[in-house]
Amino acid sequence: MDSLCKALGWYFPLMAKFKITSIEELIFRKFPYSCPYCRETPHRDAKCKNVKGTAKSVDHSALKAKYIEHHAKRPVGINDWQKMFNEIYPRDVEATARSIVGLFEEIGELAEAIRVFERYPKYLAGEAADVFSYLMGLANEYDLQIQQEGQPSFDLQSEYLQRFPGLCVQCGYPVCVCPLVPDSTVGRMAKELDLRADDHLFVASIEFFREQAIQVSKRVLDEIGGVEGLATRFPFDRGEANRALVLFCLEAARKIQDPKIAETFRSAALKTATSVTYAGSPRRPEDLSSMINSVSTLMQKGGLDAIGVSGPGSKPLTNSIGQIVVNVARRDINTTSNENVDNSIRMSTIYGRKWAELSENVSLDDLRRQISKAVSALEAESKSYNNEEAMRALAEAQSAAAKGNGPKVLEALAKGGSFLLDIATKVGADVLAKVLSQSMGLTGS
Numbered sequence: 001m002d003s004l005c006k007a008l009g010w011y012f013p014l015m016a017k018f019k020i021t022s023i024e025e026l027i028f029r030k031f032p033y034s035c036p037y038c039r040e041t042p043h044r045d046a047k048c049k050n051v052k053g054t055a056k057s058v059d060h061s062a063l064k065a066k067y068i069e070h071h072a073k074r075p076v077g078i079n080d081w082q083k084m085f086n087e088i089y090p091r092d093v094e095a096t097a098r099s100i101v102g103l104f105e106e107i108g109e110l111a112e113a114i115r116v117f118e119r120y121p122k123y124l125a126g127e128a129a130d131v132f133s134y135l136m137g138l139a140n141e142y143d144l145q146i147q148q149e150g151q152p153s154f155d156l157q158s159e160y161l162q163r164f165p166g167l168c169v170q171c172g173y174p175v176c177v178c179p180l181v182p183d184s185t186v187g188r189m190a191k192e193l194d195l196r197a198d199d200h201l202f203v204a205s206i207e208f209f210r211e212q213a214i215q216v217s218k219r220v221l222d223e224i225g226g227v228e229g230l231a232t233r234f235p236f237d238r239g240e241a242n243r244a245l246v247l248f249c250l251e252a253a254r255k256i257q258d259p260k261i262a263e264t265f266r267s268a269a270l271k272t273a274t275s276v277t278y279a280g281s282p283r284r285p286e287d288l289s290s291m292i293n294s295v296s297t298l299m300q301k302g303g304l305d306a307i308g309v310s311g312p313g314s315k316p317l318t319n320s321i322g323q324i325v326v327n328v329a330r331r332d333i334n335t336t337s338n339e340n341v342d343n344s345i346r347m348s349t350i351y352g353r354k355w356a357e358l359s360e361n362v363s364l365d366d367l368r369r370q371i372s373k374a375v376s377a378l379e380a381e382s383k384s385y386n387n388e389e390a391m392r393a394l395a396e397a398q399s400a401a402a403k404g405n406g407p408k409v410l411e412a413l414a415k416g417g418s419f420l421l422d423i424a425t426k427v428g429a430d431v432l433a434k435v436l437s438q439s440m441g442l443t444g445s
Contacts, residue, residue: 367431
């Protein structure tokens with residue numbers, strides 16, 4: 001109980017620090033006596049999972065309508081807010097651990113919103129409301145817990161006011177006039193170790209700090225140079241990483257004996273240099289994959305041994321970039337023949353993009369259930385539907401869906417063609433039919 005009250009005791013002054021005129025308004029505009037995603041009370045978990053994390057997560061006009069509809073029900077005191085959130089999100093004692101992890105996540109998002117507050121104040125409004133909802137959820141779970149133990153339900157508002165009675169308990173004023181660092185708050189931390197002159201825990205020289213960061217970066221790059229999948233996440237489109245990839249391509253062009261491949265490396269260096277973007281800009285994963293895969297394919301054609309990963313005057317970062325590219329090239333050699341590399345990269349990118357579009361309105365769980373429905377239909381009427389290729393395509397799609405791999409589902413369904421589309425339509429699998437119609441036009445040669 002004490003921890004809950006302390007959490008609220010930090011939360012309310014933080015909102016005041018950002019000059020929030022009404023915490024009640026801030027919370028109710030996002031939670032107007034209903035879940036902001038499914039807009040129901042109690043919320044429907046399955047419906048929420050279908051819309052969260054997409055561009056259509058929150059229907060703002062529909063949420064505003066709920067705000068108007070329920071405005072007369074807006075809670076007044078802390079207990080009323082606790083009751084409202086219990087009605088929206090009924091709690092379970094067994095879920096306390098998940099709620100705590102969820103609160104940690106929301107606090108992290110609130111910290112991010114504070115970081116960008118001056119440019120994007122709307123994020124603070126939304127994340128602050130989320131943090132409050134989790135605090136109320138934990139209060140409701142605690143209430144359930146003590147009732148199960150045979151204790152009476154508690155009054156959160158009364159408990160809070162006993163600890164924070166309408167004025168600052170340190171200075172006695174309604175509006176706090178305490179110094180920035182009150183002696184009484186320092187006393188709570190008196191058990192901490194004293195700093196000695198030889199501890200050197202804080203940076204004295206920014207330049208020295210920068211040099212240390214560069215050395216740590218080099219050690220990390222050396223350590224993770226061979227990690228599978230790193231290439232697609234590496235920031236080749238910006239900063240020193242972009243420059244190092246350009247230098248590596250130019251060095252490879254110098255070493256390659258074949259003039260045509262050497263010229264292609266120089267072209268890759270130019271393309272990489274012109275694709276550079278500014279620090280802090282949104283990442284473009286498909287562009288990064290295309291960039292690194294193009295260079296690794298060139299390396300396969302030019303010969304890995306001939307190119308190597310270092311040369312006279314090469315910088316450590318260039319060598320690290322080279323090692324990453326070599327590992328991508330070696331991986332591709334082991335998994336596919338050279339003549340199929342470009343096409344497989346192209347098709348995986350296409351299916352990935354298409355799934356990114358479809359996933360805004362298509363639930364993978366719904367799709368998996370409808371694939372199972374189509375499989376059952378084919379198995380039940382095997383005499384009428386004698387198509388082994390369609391069955392293999394459905395089995396492959398079913399396996400990919402179970403693993404949560406949407407692009408692989410599309411790739412598998414595309415193999416079934418119009419036959420599967422007819423089956424999906426016949427058995428009323430509308431989601432599957434929609435996905436099939438989108439995937440059929442993606443096959444490449």
